[in-house]
Amino acid sequence: MKKIPSIPQAGMLLASLRSVGYTEEAAIADITDNSIAAGASEIHITFDxxxxxxSIIDNGQGMAQDELYKNMQIGSANPNTARSEHDLGRFGIGMKTAAFSLGKKVTVVTSKDGYISNAAWDLNQVDDIGWNLLVSDxxxxxxxxxxxxxxxxxxIISTLDKIIDxxxxxxxxxxxxSVIRRVKNxxxxxxHRFISEDGLHIFINSNEPIKAWDPFVRSNPATQELADEEVWDPENKNVTYIQPYVLPHKTKFYSEESYKDAEGYKGGNRHQGIYLYRNRRLIIYGTWFDLIRKExxxxxxxxxxDxxxxxxxxxxxxxKKSRASLPVYLRExxxxxxxxxxxxSTKVFNSRGAYTKKSPYAPNLDFVWEQVRNNGNYTFKINKKHALLNAVRQQLDEKGRSQLSTYLALVEDFAPFMHNGIVNTVNTGTAKHDESQTVKNIADIKKYITVFTNLGFSKQEIQDTLLRMPSYEYLRDTIIRLVEETL
Known part of the structure; x- marks a missing residue:
């Protein structure tokens, strides 16, 4: 078979990337992703x-010269390659495409270990220089x-022909x-999760960092946090976390200002719906994915x-990381x-504030433990939907929730009835663990190892504890391996 080189014209291809369909705010958000992935705690965005x-300037880890040149390539990453949980990128063209949607020239200046390097793409010159980066002395x-x-x-984005006429x-x-206002919102x-949970500071033409806007208004005690759910896809080994919220009635807010803030800058009707997060970064919001119409x-x-x-x-x-489609296996x-x-929501909306959080179908206050059957074996689990437990979780950040979840797992597995034979008397035989359950258990073990490590427990303590948890007895070798790999 004959191979004939067919290299696209640089000018035409790069110019076409400008028509992907970014809004100005989506473009700035895409560039900000790179700063967060680089471990930045401060990001200064200036519209001059x-x-x-x-300019978007961060105090992240920076890049060495060869790293910069690689990352300035068009398509610097394979979208099919597995990424870390801290990586917010996907195709390796986001930053460049986002910048081109604002202006014709993008220059990146970076410092690592005290060495400063730079590189640029300039659409006004690319026809002459081809697929060559511009490096300035x-x-x-x-x-x-x-x-x-x-x-x-x-x-640094210049020649802003898409914004300035x-x-x-x-x-x-x-x-x-007006773009500045939209970008702030x-x-x-x-x-918002990086700002409130990680202490990220984003400055936009100001010495004051922008404030996180929590769409779920968790600071209001009248917000209802409904039962959450984890959905495992055994084929693709993915887990989806679903957490519904119902905002309070207008009368449950402290002031008109706090109510307007909770509605969101686009208004309550447009902000209703599903909020899809990828690695805690919001991808799409205010949509029902055609499941229902907005009312x-x-x-x-x-x-x-999540x-x-x-x-x-x-x-x-x-x-652009601003569009998504609901997978078929999750639809129902x-x-x-x-x-x-x-x-x-309808009940609260029509109640004029005269409502109670307690549902007529809610379990009794003493419904703390529930007996569950899993793969032929019976065991006891803490009722994760208990109103008091949800109230505690609501007051915690993501780190606190993870620690609470880990502690509850210890309570379940080290409860006396898990070690004195009571549970075994109601079991009919040896449990069979299907692949999806195993994948979930391994993911939980990894989370527990992280929590224990962050709390200062030793490698031996962590391993011994996990090995004595009945739920994971069948994963003994896996536990030892994961502890060794992590610590």
Whole structure:
């Protein structure tokens, strides 16, 4: 078979990437992903009208020169390659495509171990230079890293032809500043979990960091946190977490201002729906994925769905990380959560605030333990839907919830009846663990190892504890291996 080289024209291909369909706020969010993935704790975004540039500067780990050149390649990552839970990228073209949707030139200046390097793409020159990066000997860009000499990265976008019309500077300036407002609102939502849980600071033309906007209004004690659910896909080894919330009635807010804030900057009706998170980064929100139509009575219903990057193909996550499709295997499970959540929302919406959190179908207060059957064996589990437990969880951040979950697993597995033979008397035989259950158990073990490690327990303590948990007896060799690999 004959092979004939067919290299695309650089100018035409790069110009076509500008038509992917980014909004300005989605483009800035995509570039911000790189800063978060680099471990940045501060990100400074500046819209400079006088110099007609936009800069995104972070104090992340930075890049060595060869790393920079690799990451500036168009398509620098394989979308099918497994990514870490901290990696927010996918196709390896997001930053470049996002930048091109704003302007014709993108320059990246980065410092690692005190060594500063730079590289740029310029669409005005690419026809002449082809697939070659521009590297400048001029030190003018180094000033963007002032105070970040050891490590950090600056993305500078110039020739902002997609935002600024040189023939109409008055309208362009008005539009330019409207973009700033939209970007602030957008990033406060998209990265709200990083801001509130990790202490990430994002500054936009200000010395004050933007505040996280929690769409689930968990700070209000009248918010209802409904029963959560974990759905395992044994074929693709993915887990999906579904957590529905029902916001309080207007009368349950402390002020008109707090109520308006809870509605969201697009209004309560547009903010109702499903919020899909990938590695804690919000991908899409305010949609019911065509399961139902939006109704005013559903405006208090918001459902959080968490997935990992390994589920990208299932959800058809696009380049912009702003579109997704509900997988078929999850459709009925999500539909059930939607129906329950919107029913509760309608009840609260029509109640004028005179409602109680207790459902007529809620279990009694003493329903702390429940007997469950799994793969032929009976055991006892803590009732994870108990109102008091949910109230405690609601007051915790993600780290606290993970620690609480780990502690409850210890309570379940080290309860006296798990070690004195009571449970075995009701079991009919040796349990058979299907593949999906094994995958879930291994994922839980990894989480417990992380929690125990962060709390300062020794390798031997962690291994001994896990090996004595009846739920994981059949995974003895796996436990030993995971502890060795992690510690």
């Amino acid at each position: 009208w006088d110099n007609k540039i936009i 001029d030190k003018k860009y180094d000033s963007f890293l002032q105070g970040l000499e050891k490590h950090g990265t600056a993305v 040189d023939t109409d500077p008055i309208k362009s300036k008005k539009y330019f500043y 957008h990033l406060s939502l998209i990265f 005013p009575a559903f405006s208090l219903a918001r459902i959080r769905i 997935i990992s990057s390994s589920a990208d193909a299932d959800w058809k996550i696009d380049i 499970r999500v539909r059930s959560a939607v129906e329950n959540c919107t029913t509760r």
